[in-house]
Amino acid sequence: MAHIQIQQLRVSYGSLPVLNDINLEIPDRQIVAIIGPSGCGKTTLLKSMNRLLDLNEDVSVTGSILLDGVNIYDPAMDVTCLRKRVGFLPQRPYPLPMSIFENVAFGPRIHGLSVLSAGGGGKQAEKSLVEHYLRLAGLWDEVKDRLDEPAAKLSIGQQQRLALARVLSIEPEVILADEPTSALDPVSAKLVETQFKLLKENYTIILVTHILRQARRLADYIVFLYMGDLIEHKPAAVFFSAPDDEKTKAYISGEIS
Amino acid sequence: MMPSGNKQFIISRLSGGRRIREALALVSGRLVLILINALALLIFCGLLWKAAPLFGIISVSDWLFSSSWHPMKNQFGLFPFIVGTVSVTLLAMIIAVPVCLGAAIYLSEYAGRRFREIARWLIDILAGIPSVIYGLCGVLVIVPFVAFLGELMGSTTTGYSLLAGGLVLAVMVIPFIISISVEVLRMVPDPLRECALALGATRWETVKYVVLKKAKRGLLAAVVLGFARAFGETMAVLMVVGNVAQVPVSLFDPAYPLPALIANNYGEVMSIPLYDAALMSAALILMLVVGAFSLTAHYTLLKIGETVDS
Known part of the structure; x- marks a missing residue:
């Protein structure tokens, strides 16, 4: 299980600082919710953990994020390996332009995962792999008869669970989720939340959300950001019942949002 | 109140x-x-x-498929000119398309924003150069080069040939096709790239399996628009292609495309009444082909907009 430690992380876009001196240790096998008002750097913090921030040209990052003791911002770091270990579930699903089956098989294929390369019955192994992850994402029963259809034909709720299956298929150790239910209807959102609760047995899940109630429902641990500063982080029960900081109190009570 | x-x-x-x-x-x-x-x-x-008067004299099959172009004898077979246009255009596309795809993929997917801006600016300048200037460069550089090449390969050529026309035409449509292709590739939403990269795909895997797949209709449209543009291009090709009314059989043979035929002859031999009609019929072919290709391309371009939205 990969363990994440963030040390003196500073991120800025051009000359605009977004995160100031973040120090944080992520507890393993829990659902960690990053909360805070919009524009406080939640998504930036999340994307810093698998270097998706690199895609932004103006971004500069200092400090370090240790994954099992290895700094992921070390120039020698292989970004594709990192991203395989730290999976990412985006805000909107964006199915890859291929079939439902291929969406799930894409990750294992590019990484040449053991099951596929070792077992002689490649096709059969791939099929059971895809079924496994679709079941894990709670989507199998709805799509098992139309695996060859384009993924774009699924409803957005189904697409988001497909995206979840896609992340799971690369066998990550940590899952980063960026407001994964914000584009979904309540029923689909509930389905995704249920999957998260099941998945935390085996994964560390770090979730950005702007819905306080969702954080209350799901999270074991809360990280509260405000204007790029890490204000408070502690187990969810303590966070909501006995917050220390005035800003936290104001945020929980709805005075700032 | x-x-x-x-x-x-x-x-x-x-x-x-x-x-x-x-x-x-x-x-x-x-x-x-x-x-x-x-x-x-x-x-x-x-x-x-x-x-119209032409079709009172010759049949449609003679018009399109006969190689005898003898205006004095009222023989107006356009076949050599059609073959000339098609082959010089195809040749240009064969040269231009791989270059354009490579350049567009690099500019859209790999290059930094500043480099992309500078490159697009230069490409826009290239696209705006009057075609006579391309023609001049063709006469001064490409024609001698082709003559030299022909000599090496043991064929007698002046350099004014199909190959020279194809090369000049390729250089002319390259900035045009790159420009549209980059535009098409930028229409693919960034979060989609992010999805593939977040799964641990390399940039190339992202391009190959995701971006190109999403953009293929639009890229096809870019190529078709390039084809339409090359098909009707007149001046630069006319200057280097040799303009001999025969069906070219080798790259070093001269050719005579339809636009060159019209530009060279219209208004000259007005004493032959049907000559006028024959040139008009050539123009008609040009207009129909270019129009059909442009419409198809815009139709497919529209399609990509739809798929990106969904």
Whole structure:
């Protein structure tokens, strides 16, 4: 299980600082919710953990994020390996332009995962792999008869669970989720939340959300950001019942949002 | 009192000068659009009307598939010219398309923003250079180069050839196709790239399996538009292609494309009554082909917009 430690992380876009001196240790096998008002750097913090921030040209990052003791911002770091270990579930699903089956098989294929390369019955192994992850994402029963259809034909709720299956298929150790239910209807959102609760047995899940109630429902641990500063982080029960900081109190009570 | 007074006020204002200006804008806008659309139709009908006398004399199959071009004997087989146009255009596309795809993929997916801006600026300049200048460069550089190449390969050529035409034409359509292709690739939403990269795909895997797949219709449209543009290009090709009315059998043979035929001869041999009609019929072919390709391309371009939205 990969363990994440963030040390003196500073991120800025051009000359605009977004995160100031973040120090944080992520507890393993829990659902960690990053909360805070919009524009406080939640998504930036999340994307810093698998270097998706690199895609932004103006971004500069200092400090370090240790994954099992290895700094992921070390120039020698292989970004594709990192991203395989730290999976990412985006805000909107964006199915890859291929079939439902291929969406799930894409990750294992590019990484040449053991099951596929070792077992002689490649096709059969791939099929059971895809079924496994679709079941894990709670989507199998709805799509098992139309695996060859384009993924774009699924409803957005189904697409988001497909995206979840896609992340799971690369066998990550940590899952980063960026407001994964914000584009979904309540029923689909509930389905995704249920999957998260099941998945935390085996994964560390770090979730950005702007819905306080969702954080209350799901999270074991809360990280509260405000204007790029890490204000408070502690187990969810303590966070909501006995917050220390005035800003936290104001945020929980709805005075700032 | 207030509400009814207000209403009165609004109605009287709208029926004043603003209302007239609004109507004027609407009517004049419509009129201009109708005129532009009518122009295309008028040109088409005009060509058809002027070309019509030809078909009283020769059959359609003689017109399209006969190689005997003897205006003095009333023989107007356009076949050499059609083959000339098609082969010089195809040759240009074979050279240009791989270059354009490579350049567009690099600019859109790999290059930094600053480099991309500078490159696009230069490409826009290239696209705006008058075709005579491309023709001059062709005569001064490409024709001697092709002559040299032909000598190496043991064929006698002046350099004014199919190959020279194809090369000049390729250079001319490259900036045009790159420009559209980059535009098409940038239409693929960034979060989609992010999805593939977040799964641990490399940039190339992302391009190959995701971006190109999503953009393939649009890229095809870029190529088709490039083809249409190359098909009708006149000046630069005319200057280097040799202009001999024969079906070219080797890259070093001269060719005679349709646009060059029209540009070189119209207004010259007016003493032969049907010559005029024959040239008009050539123009008709050009217009139909270019129009059909452009329409197809825009239709497919529209399609990509739809798939990106969904």
